[in-house]
C-alpha cells in the first residue's frame with residue numbers, strides 16, 4: 001500500500017513500473033520475430049519498385065490492422081526505381097577466373113557485351129584520390145580498402161565514400177568502370193550491394209562491388225602483373241515507379257495530436273530477403289508499439305509506426321517529410337530502427353535529454369535490460385528520419401550491437417537465419433520502454449534542447 | 454657427449470632428433486602456404502577435364518621440379534568429365550523467390566526450360582526412404598536433413614547418402630527431380646556441390662543442392678501450403694576427357710624400391726578456388742616431402758608425392774591403382790591429405806602399429822606438436838588411396854581438425870582466405886614426422902598388421 005500510494009503521488013513511478021513491466025514482457029514476446037519471419041518467408045526480397053515490394057505493402061497493412069493499429073494506410077510517392085539485371089565479371093588475363101560481383105544501386109548499365117579493360121588497383125581510397133587526372137584513362141579502377149569491424153558501425157561510415165563517391169572520383173580520372181571491395185566485414189563470396197551517388201561533374205560509369213575473397217584475389221594477381229577484367233552490368237531504371245510509406249497508429253488518449261514516430265523500412269535490397277535490413281527494424285517498431293497497444297489504456301500521445309518504402313535508394317524519408325511538412329511541430333520525437341537485429345546497448349536522446357528527468361527515468365528502465373542512456377546526444381536517427389530531423393524534429397538513436405551486422409548487410413546472405421530471436425526481443429524491450437515513456441511522460445525534447453544550449 | 458653416444462647406439466634416437474627438428478622447422482616454413490597461395494591465385498578452380506586443370510598439372514610439375522623432386526612426371530588417364538552449365542532455381546508459387554542452388558556432380562541436365570513441379574519436402578532422409586513407390590510421381594523431392602558439425606567429419610559421413618543416393622531413391626518413388634539441403638555446417642547462400650551416384654535400377658533425374666538458408670525457407674513455406682519450383686540445370690559430359698596424376702619423388706638412398714606414398718588431389722570443384730579442398734592437402738604433402746628433401750641425406754626409402762587428378766568424381770584413385778598394380782607390394786604405406794588446412798590432432802596408423810616401436814617413436818615426435826597417435830587403426834586413408842588399400846597397401850590417416858571444414862567445403866567460398874597459415878604449418882609438421890619416420894625407420898606395417906591379428 002505504501003508504494004502504491006507513492007505511485008499515486010509521483011506519476012513517474014507509475015510510468016517506471018509500467019515501462020519495466022512492458023520491457024519484461026517484450027523479452028518473451030514472439031511477435032517481432034513472427035513479423036520478420038512472415039515477411040521474409042511469405043514475401044522475401046522487396047526491392048522498392050518491384051511487385052514484391054507492393055505485396056509487402058499489402059502484407060504490412062493487413063498485419064498492422066490485425067494487430068489492432070488504427071488509421072492504417074499507405075502514403076504513395078513516386079521515384080525512379082533501379083532494378084538489377086544480369087551481372088557478371090571475370091578475369092580474362094592472365095588466366096580466366098570467375099569473379100563474384102554485384103552492381104551498386106544506381107549504377108548505369110554496360111552494353112550487353114560488357115566492358116573489358118585492364119585494372120588499376122588501389123589499396124586505399126586515398127590512393128585513388130591521389131591519382132592524377134587522366135591517369136586511369138581506359139582502365140577499370142578498383143579500390144580494395146578494408147572495412148573495419150566495429151560495434152557501433154563506425155567502420156561503415158568511414159568506408160561509405162568508397163562506394164558512394166568512388167565511381168565519380170574514378171570517372172574524373174578517366175576510368176571506364178569502377179569496382180570496390182565490398183563494404184562488409186565477412187570473407188564470403190557474397191558481394192555487398194548498396195547505393196552510389198553520381199556527381200554532376202563526372203561521367204557516369206558502371207560500378208559494382210567485389211566479394212571480399214575476390215578483392216583479395218585481385219590484390220594478389222595485380223602484384224604479379226597486368227590483369228584484365230570483363231564486366232557486364234545490365235540494370236534498368238523505371239522513372240516513375242510507385243512506393244508507399246505504410247502507417248499505423250495508436251491514438252493518444254490525452255494529446256492525440258502529439259506524435260511519437262517510430263519506424264523502420266519495409267523495402268530491402270533484392271539479393272537476400274532483407275531479414276536484418278530492415279525486416280528486423282520494422283519488426284522492432286511493430287513489436288514495441290503492439291505491446292504498448294495491449295495496455296488497458298492508451299498513452300497520452302499518439303504513437304505512429306511508419307514502415308518506409310524506399311530507404312535503400314534514399315527516397316522515402318524525403319517523401320515523408322514533404323508530405324508531413326505541416327506536422328513537423330507536432331512530432332515530439334522520431335526514431336528509426338535500421339541497424340539489424342542485435343540487442344540495444346545504448347540509447348542516444350535529443351540534446352539535453354540524457355541528464356533530464358526523462359533520461360534518468362529511461363535509464364532506470366533499460367539498465368536492467370542491458371542498455372544505457374548515452375550521455376552523448378543523437379546526431380542521426382535513421383535515413384528516413386533525416387529530413388524530419390533537419391526540419392526540426394527531435395530524434396533519438398537506439399544503438400544496436402552491430403559487430404556482425406556488416407557480415408551479411410546488403411548481401412544474398414541477409415536471411416532469417418541470421419536473426420537471434422532473444423537479441424531481437426531485447427531490442428524490442430528497449431524500444432518499448434523508450435516509446436512508452438516518450439508517449440506517456442509528456443517530455444518536451446525541444447525545450448530540453450534549447451535549455452541545453 | 455653422453456647423449457650423442459647413446460644416439461650412435463640407438464638409431465631411433467637419431468631419427469627422433471631429426472624428425473623433431475624437421476617438425477620444428479615446419480612450424481615456420483612458408484613453403485606449403487606459398488604452394489596453395491600460388492595454386493589458387495595463378496590457377497584458381499581446376500575441375501578435372503577443364504583447361505584450368507591442365508594448367509594446374511603443368512604448374513605442379515614445374516613446382517615439383519623447382520623444389521628439387523626427382524622423376525617428376527604426369528601419368529595420364531581418361532574419364533568422363535562432368536562440366537557445370539547454367540543452373541538456377543526459383544520458387545514460382547505461392548510467390549516468386551530466387552533459390553540459391555548448385556548441381557550435383559554427375560547430375561543429368563534438365564531441358565533448357567527446366568522442370569517445374571510441386572515439391573514434396575522431407576525433413577529427414579529416412580522420411581524419404583519411407584515414402585511409398587509412386588508417391589512422389591511428378592514431384593520435386595527435397596530432403597532438408599541437417600548435417601552435424603563434428604571435428605572428425607563424422608557428420609559428413611553420416612549425411613553422405615543423402616547426396617550420393619538420394620537422387621536415385623527419390624526417382625524410384627516417382628520424383629522428377631531432387632534437391633537436398635547442402636551437406637554443410639554453415640548458413641550462407643552458397644550451396645555445396647559434390648558427386649552423386651546414380652543407381653542402375655532407377656531413372657536418372659536432375660539433382661542439386663540448396664544453400665542452407667534456402668532449404669530452411671522451403672521448410673517454412675512448405676508448412677504453409679503447396680510450393681512449386683522451377684529448376685534449370687544444364688551440365689554436359691565429355692566422355693573421353695584427359696586427366697593426370699602428377700608425381701615427384703625423393704629417391705631412397707638404401708631401399709629405393711620401397712615407397713612411402715603421400716599425396717593430395719590437384720583437381721577441385723569449380724565453384725571456388727579449391728583452397729582447402731584440396732589445395733591444402735597437396736600443399737601439405739609437397740611441404741612435408743620438400744622439408745625431408747632438404748636434409749643432407751635422403752631417407753632409406755623412396756618418398757613419392759602423388760597429386761591425384763580426378764578425386765572429386767572418384768576417378769584418379771582407380772586409375773592410379775590400376776597403373777601401379779605391379780608395385781602394390783613395394784608401397785610401404787600410403788596416405789592422402791584431403792581434409793582441409795586444419796591442424797592434425799591425431800594420427801591413425803595401420804593395424805598393430807600404434808603400440809609398436811614405430812608408434813611410440815612417432816608419438817614422442819608429434820606430442821610436442823599437439824597431436825597424438827590414435828590407438829585405433831586407420832580404416833581409410835583417402836579416396837585416392839582406397840583402391841591401393843583394398844589391394845593390400847597399408848594406409849594411415851592423419852586426422853585434421855575439421856570443425857569448420859564443412860562451412861565452405863565444395864562451395865564458391867573455398868578460397869585462400871579460409872586457410873590459417875599457422876594451422877597449415879602444424880599439419881605439415883606432423884606429416885613431415887610421419888613421412889620421415891616411415892621412410893627412415895624400416896617399419897614393416899604389413900608384418901605389424903599380421904602380428905596384431
Ligand SMILES: [Zn+2]
Pocket residue numbers: 265277278311338
Ligand atoms: Zn536499412
Ligand SMILES: [Zn+2]
Pocket residue numbers: 277312410
Ligand atoms: Zn540497407
Ligand SMILES: [Zn+2]
Pocket residue numbers: 718730731764791
Ligand atoms: Zn577432396
Ligand SMILES: [Zn+2]
Pocket residue numbers: 730765863
Ligand atoms: Zn571434395
